[in-house]
Amino acid sequence: xxxxxxxxxxxLNQSERTAKRNSAKLSKYDDIKSEFxxxxxxxxxxxxGIEIEGYNAAKISELAPFMNGVGVYNFLVTFRDNPKLAxxxxxxxxxRK
Numbered sequence: 001x002x003x004x005x006x007x008x009x010x011x012l013n014q015s016e017r018t019a020k021r022n023s024a025k026l027s028k029y030d031d032i033k034s035e036f037x038x039x040x041x042x043x044x045x046x047x048x049g050i051e052i053e054g055y056n057a058a059k060i061s062e063l064a065p066f067m068n069g070v071g072v073y074n075f076l077v078t079f080r081d082n083p084k085l086a087x088x089x090x091x092x093x094x095x096r097k
Contacts, residue, residue, distance in 0.1 A: 002023070004022075004033070004040070008022055008070070012068075026073055031050050032050060032073055032080070035057065045072070053083050057072050057076060060075050
């Protein structure tokens with residue numbers, strides 16, 4: 001089992017189905033995957049980490065302190081896939097369901 005799946009299942013107690021879905025998204029881009037794996041080990045967001053549209057994991061965590069590492073890095077993937085949606089989400093204050 002890879003590091004992300006192990007973390008999702010053993011640390012966050014996600015079901016295998018949920019962990020597979022989250023792992024697939026978190027592994028979509030090698031740079032985001034690598035930084036997330038480092039976060040798993042350190043539980044710290046790098047100050048000079050991956051930046052997309054002026055935002056990095058540390059900044060996203062500041063703006064949305066309720067997000068855990070999975071949420072922050074999933075949001076980076078969303079930012080890369082759909083920057084317009086991500087900017088709107090930030091503008092809207094990260095509305096939660």
